[in-house]
Amino acid sequence: MDRTDAFIKDVERYSAKNYCPLPVVIERGEGVWVHDLEGKKYLDMLSAYSALNQGHRHPKIVDALLRQAGKITLTSRAFHNETMGSFLKKLCQITGYEQALPMNTGAEAVETAIKAARKWGLLKKGVPEKQSEIIVFDNNFHGRTVTIISFSTEDQYRYGFGPFTPGFVSVPFGQIEALEKAITKNTVAILAEPIQGEGGVLTPPEGYLARMRELATRHNVLMMLDEIQTGLGRTGKLFAYQYEDARPDVLILGKALGGGVYPVSAVLAASAVMDVFGPGDHGSTFGGNPLGSAVAEAALEVLEEERLVENAFELGAYFRAGLEKIRSPYVQEIRGKGLLLGVEIKKEYGKARIFCERLMDEGLLCKETHDYTIRFAPPLVITKEEVDWALERIAKVLAEKQ
Numbered sequence: 001m002d003r004t005d006a007f008i009k010d011v012e013r014y015s016a017k018n019y020c021p022l023p024v025v026i027e028r029g030e031g032v033w034v035h036d037l038e039g040k041k042y043l044d045m046l047s048a049y050s051a052l053n054q055g056h057r058h059p060k061i062v063d064a065l066l067r068q069a070g071k072i073t074l075t076s077r078a079f080h081n082e083t084m085g086s087f088l089k090k091l092c093q094i095t096g097y098e099q100a101l102p103m104n105t106g107a108e109a110v111e112t113a114i115k116a117a118r119k120w121g122l123l124k125k126g127v128p129e130k131q132s133e134i135i136v137f138d139n140n141f142h143g144r145t146v147t148i149i150s151f152s153t154e155d156q157y158r159y160g161f162g163p164f165t166p167g168f169v170s171v172p173f174g175q176i177e178a179l180e181k182a183i184t185k186n187t188v189a190i191l192a193e194p195i196q197g198e199g200g201v202l203t204p205p206e207g208y209l210a211r212m213r214e215l216a217t218r219h220n221v222l223m224m225l226d227e228i229q230t231g232l233g234r235t236g237k238l239f240a241y242q243y244e245d246a247r248p249d250v251l252i253l254g255k256a257l258g259g260g261v262y263p264v265s266a267v268l269a270a271s272a273v274m275d276v277f278g279p280g281d282h283g284s285t286f287g288g289n290p291l292g293s294a295v296a297e298a299a300l301e302v303l304e305e306e307r308l309v310e311n312a313f314e315l316g317a318y319f320r321a322g323l324e325k326i327r328s329p330y331v332q333e334i335r336g337k338g339l340l341l342g343v344e345i346k347k348e349y350g351k352a353r354i355f356c357e358r359l360m361d362e363g364l365l366c367k368e369t370h371d372y373t374i375r376f377a378p379p380l381v382i383t384k385e386e387v388d389w390a391l392e393r394i395a396k397v398l399a400e401k402q
């Protein structure tokens, strides 16, 4: 344990304390597996919050990184580079949107979508300047910038960080009447996650997203979906909105777009929305850089070539059925779609963290979300045998006395 202890001591001494990680130090990884400094092997059930859909160090994605690193890594958008156009063409082709705006992190892409919606409101809908409203949902998670936490309903995310950005209205997730009531003549957009991942893997009632789509169309409001966590195969469809044919006007992607290798995010929309941005209106030094673009294009190709969406659909159903079979006194409810599954622990048995620590001992790396829910979200390259391996250990932990 010497190296592990020494490493954790350094982190405790020198790192800001904005995380509380499990006491494991990961040294290397491949596919769904990671190894710690002591040589112990774990199945990664978090996938860096769904940024590792293609698995750790996917050879094709790493190869794209290395090849591009041997040519050019950064140009800035002041000049063209050879890879951005082909990445964005691929992204638009597989999503069916006309145009994309590349950024780096998820929060930046959400900020970009908010700016697009506000300016669209001014220029295309005629909402007076500084009067626009965007409707969001209780328990939302869209990132950590000041504007984004301004509409968080989580006290901890906001406490001490004000003053906040105005212009947001939050309504209960899953209640269509509350949403309709919140729409005013100044509403420019509805911003939602199709499944609230950080909120505790909360899935709305069936038909909700389709009705949101209808409302948005009827009231001339942009429907914007944040699929940073749910997108790119995670829920068993390429995008979670496809379960209901609730195609948004603005689609926000991140996480797995970078193939677990490099931060790449993007906003997708019709050109009638995207054309609110002119040169100089918005940008990012690293957005669309050659290295990230090469990686992201390879990440998209891997999704297609290895049929990861189909695998997530099939093995997600298999995993869920396996979880449902476990006779556990602790489980309140199992939620989610595809390979984004949440197991909620009954409050009287304490927080999910205790179960995550036990699962770690058994060789499964999981993270609790919202105190009482264990999220199971392995890389989409997982096999049936590996799901069985996981289920055996989960059954052991959920059946034993804590």
Ligand SMILES: *Cc1c(COP(=O)(O)O)cnc(C)c1O
Binding pocket: 049, 104, 105, 106, 107, 108, 110, 141, 142, 143, 144, 193, 197, 198, 226, 227, 228, 229, 230, 254, 255
């Ligand atoms: C992770 C996440 C974000 C923020 O992405 P970052 O890359 O951490 O900024 C935004 N929205 C959702 C739904 C997420 O899961």
